[in-house]
Amino acid sequence: MKNLLAPVLTVLIGLLPAAAWAEPAPGAGQSGLVQLLFFGGFILIFYFLMWRPQSKRAKEHKELIGGLSKGDEVITNGGIAGRIVRVKDDFIVIEVSDNVEIKVQKVAVAAALPKGTLKEV
Known part of the structure; x- marks a missing residue:
């Protein structure tokens, strides 16, 4: 099998330089455009x-x-839904249940929910 591949490879290697030095087809000057x-x-x-x-x-x-303000209902990137209790510079405090508050970065808020959404859930 090795003897059969040698002539084929020799022919292919011999054709590579010929293909590299072949003249371009007519009209190839527009290929840059x-x-x-x-x-x-x-x-x-x-x-x-x-x-x-x-x-x-x-x-x-x-x-x-x-536009976040106290009383807005939001959902975070982690899927936590709650009502904003306090707003600070970079953080907000969200009430997720009665007497359960968590601090979250403002950038973690994914969406603002319509008023009353949390009562339905």
């Missing part, structure tokens, strides 16, 4: 599908955190 357009299209797709939606979500979350 095509590559530039392809790269520009890729950047536009990346912007509209990834970067723009992510920055929009970050802006909405920043507005949510800035």
Whole structure:
């Protein structure tokens, strides 16, 4: 089996330099422009599908955190739902049950719930 592969490999290795030095096809001068357009299209797709939606979500979350006040009902990233009792600079105190309060960072708030949601749960 080893004897059969040697001639095939020799022929393939002999063809590689010939393929590397082959002349480009006619009209290949525009390939730089095509590559530039392809790269520009890729950047536009990346912007509209990834970067723009992510920055929009970050802006909405920043507005949510800035608008937190006492009495708001929120849910955290960990799934804890409760009512805000106190608001400090970077932390909030959430009442999750009667006489049970926990301190949470403001950035851990995932969403604000409509008023009365906790009574239904």
